[in-house]
Amino acid sequence: MDRLTYFPGCSLKDEAKEFEISAMAVMKVLELPLVEIERWNCCGTVFSLTEDDLMHQLASIRNFIRVQEAGSDEIVTSCAMCYNTLKRSSLFVNHAEERLEKINAFMDEEVAYEGKVEVRHLLEIIRDRIGWEKVEEAMIYPLEGLSVAPYYGCMLLRPRQVGIDDPDNPTIMRDLIDALWATPVEYAFQAECCGSYQVVDHRELIVERTHRILSSARRAGADVVVTSCPLCQYNLRETQSELKEKIPTYEEMPVMYFTQLMAVALDVDSGELPGPLLARFSVGEGVGKGEG
Numbered sequence: 001m002d003r004l005t006y007f008p009g010c011s012l013k014d015e016a017k018e019f020e021i022s023a024m025a026v027m028k029v030l031e032l033p034l035v036e037i038e039r040w041n042c043c044g045t046v047f048s049l050t051e052d053d054l055m056h057q058l059a060s061i062r063n064f065i066r067v068q069e070a071g072s073d074e075i076v077t078s079c080a081m082c083y084n085t086l087k088r089s090s091l092f093v094n095h096a097e098e099r100l101e102k103i104n105a106f107m108d109e110e111v112a113y114e115g116k117v118e119v120r121h122l123l124e125i126i127r128d129r130i131g132w133e134k135v136e137e138a139m140i141y142p143l144e145g146l147s148v149a150p151y152y153g154c155m156l157l158r159p160r161q162v163g164i165d166d167p168d169n170p171t172i173m174r175d176l177i178d179a180l181w182a183t184p185v186e187y188a189f190q191a192e193c194c195g196s197y198q199v200v201d202h203r204e205l206i207v208e209r210t211h212r213i214l215s216s217a218r219r220a221g222a223d224v225v226v227t228s229c230p231l232c233q234y235n236l237r238e239t240q241s242e243l244k245e246k247i248p249t250y251e252e253m254p255v256m257y258f259t260q261l262m263a264v265a266l267d268v269d270s271g272e273l274p275g276p277l278l279a280r281f282s283v284g285e286g287v288g289k290g291e292g
Helices: 017-029 055-069 080-093 097-106 122-130 132-138 172-179 203-219 230-238 240-246 258-266
Strands: 004-006 034-036 074-077 118-121 147-150 224-227 255-257
Touching (some): 017 255, 017 258, 055 074, 074 080, 080 097, 118 122, 122 132, 132 172, 172 258, 203 230, 230 240, 230 255
Parallel strands (some): 074 118, 147 224
8 A cells, every 4th residue: 555754743742633643533534644754854944035045944854855755755734824934845856956065065964955856735635536426435424414614725826836726716625525425615715824823922813814705605606614724723713713702693604624524524533623623524324325
């Protein structure tokens, strides 16, 4: 059985454990399991925009060296922010001889990075290597009757050279939702920034953006919103309690990872689901039971 060299990132070991639990379970069923690289470190979280800044590439490159040591030339991650940071670092140094020489000279206690590791997002792997048809064939509980709004945020689609889909008209999550027999919901703010780390200093901005994004999804008929970013997940999910305080009539919108949605349909461990969906989405008691 083929395996994928997997980078979890920090959040999936802490606040986003359900993301990793569901991703691991889903990929095992799809016969392309994730194997965590040894001695990985934080990706660095954000990519430096300075063209001569090599120091801020070191965190990502050390992870590429770990992949190289494992005998692989590919690193797969499910976190959108980790993906964006790692992908941009790989484009910055891969096949750039002068940059590689400087970085390898600085990291003189590491083996030299050869500049050949490719970065993939898990959604890309599911689309390009597994295929939607196999996902559909693996279903136990088709999600008929469930309307799902994909939320891409920034990091999966921008900048264009690292995006996993067309930034103006992304379809990758819509196609996944289709494959699970749920109804994909098109709405205006699916690629709107959630506010990112502004939640630290300007939480009121995140509350406002959460209202804008989720209200748009609700007006379009969504029952649930799916994401691929722990920070987006936090901002959209955790600020809803403040929204309810400001707007007493506000109705909570469940937010979950795309791998959790898959896990429900494939009848595997999905981690902890959002409260409003627990009754509807208990594993083994899925929405729209079918012959699968």
